[in-house]
Amino acid sequence: MAISNAKRWSEICEMQVNILEGLRRQFPQRGEQIENLACHWQALKHQVDNNPSCIDRSLFNEMLL
Template sequence: MSISNAKRWNELCELQIMTMNNLANQFPERREHLSTISSGWRSMQQQLLQNKVPSLK
């Protein structure tokens, strides 16, 4: 099952990933935590690209 606004969600995921990476560069002491958040957005993006309804685990 796909979601009707998957393209927009994909764009939002990409924006969030870029934001987390930029924050990690600005705040190196938070890099590990921000990397975890970024990984969650990447996971969601991959699910969207596979036409799956994303679920957070």
């Protein structure tokens, strides 16, 4: 899947990671689950930053589980 607005997606991913880091501090009992979700956003950001013309849809599916 190609992303035409990769720069904006990268910004959104970064914002999500920052939000999740704050949530992890507020809800330490959910730390593992929040960290897992943050890792998926970081992986998506990495993919968008490095190859925006070929995004793996499975990352989206994993975030929804």
